[in-house]
Amino acid sequence: MAQAYDAILLVSFGGPERAEDVMPFLKNVARGRNISEARLKEVAEHYYHLGGRSPINDHCRALKKALEDELARRGWRLPIYWGNRNWHPFLEEAIDEMVKNGVRRVLAVVTSVFGSYSSCRRYLEDLTRAREVCGAVTLEIDRLRLPFNHPGFVAAMVDRVREAHEAAKKAGFVSINLIFTAHSIPVAMAAGSPYLTQFEEASRLVAEAAGFTTWRLAYQSRSGPPHVPWLEPDILDVLRSIAEKERAAAVVVAPIGFLSDHVEVLYDLDVEASTLARELEIGFFRAGTVGTHPAFVAGLCQMIEERLDGRSERRAIGRLPACADVCPVDCCPPS
Template identity: 50%
Template structure:
């Protein structure tokens, strides 16, 4: 039925002179002030102009190849990004040249939204049109927010983060899950918040932590446009004001699958700086990255599409996500904020 796997991701610059062209790709057609783009560019320059996301995807592909080989899955793996090289049209061109006819696609996004799913599907369709006749069919794998292969390693990472806190203070540490904020008008027509809350509940339950909160990070829209809140840094300040004796906070970037720049800057840099200002020890849990259980999960998602008799694993009450998105799934029409007269 399928003769390849395509890993689909966001992409990122790998040299200082790539930062601005990359951000112009990301923000093309979006109502983001140029000042914000320049601010984000500085975030990249803080790390030498290199985003770690591409190297992390290379590591994931290498781990997948090893896992496939060890488990008898004979599928070549290709890689295409939305915003930077290797771009999706280039990946599909190579697949066409290699004779690939029908591929499965794994998106490095666990949650349903326009930017996390539908936009990638649109990008693939645009790339197929660019490649022209003979471009391979591409069918996406389902969202995996409640798959045990995502939940279990995240819970392990939460337990490891708590273990780094002094034992006498551990029970009082606050647990915050973070995800990328999106515009409210995008959130209204997708299951992003529902799936995030379910994943947080499942991870906290497996980690043995009773109380938790979901907060957001990395918003990029104009101030007058409502986005999902609260912001993680604002919430840290609010927690400290409400609980002056607060000593420790564990932050879990559940909305991300690898420790790329938005994790390294927004959490490891900005959130930790806020913690230092407040006298709060901020501990950041790892993402799933190339955890063997996460890598095995991708294989399981592939096999359930290739072998319909395979069990469709999912924890909680929401069940496994759909394979084929409905026509109106995660539609998004940006609402332009009013222009001041």
């Protein structure tokens, strides 16, 4: 079967796999961002609380295997490489390996849901920089579109929300609030990107398909200085607001802006938010991320097929168009 690419490159954020790697990893994350040592040590405690190991690399290994299996089932035989922005295997390691194996044209699958500088364009810049560092300037790297309104992503999130909703109902709660979360970003960064509109649309698609008539949006994992405006409300403030208005309420919190249950999801929601919910005496039920849900994996493979054969249907649902395959030159500037 003829194909337009020699390989797939899974591109992710990266994370430490042992406690002694936590601070070196965080210094990589903070490089060029003027983040204080005190703040890095504060974030490091989140990792130590969870054993000093981020689950994100294990998720990438599982997603890589799932994509390999599904693409093979569909008749596509091409290698999948994996490189991270901030920890091993670094992007440079993946590019060196591809060049050594004679790869000439690559389709990059970035593990982001919504478009912004930090979640998309920054990865493209890092890929360009890594390619130059490796001396692989003739290696072509294109990006797969982001999945926020692909039916596979939506179906997987609907299943996760329904599972948490059923758990809340079985626990005896009648008043159940659905809250979608995404990583907060600076307001100035959001203003130059489709981040908020894609977050709103994906949440609407999932909520309505899961049978909800009302839902809320919240943000988590803010990391910037206090004087810089970031997207709000924070998930903790939303929980306080619900507790003030309702007694014996419960929340289903769906981290729709994340593809896997990594440290920011596990600590910010399963530790901080759930602890606050107990203090406020409201039920807390956390929906899973899409992970390697079969519908999501199939959806990614459908999007990959669009680019491999140029004939497959470009699928998207809802009110917004599918994310562009090639970003405009002025897309998603840094704040």
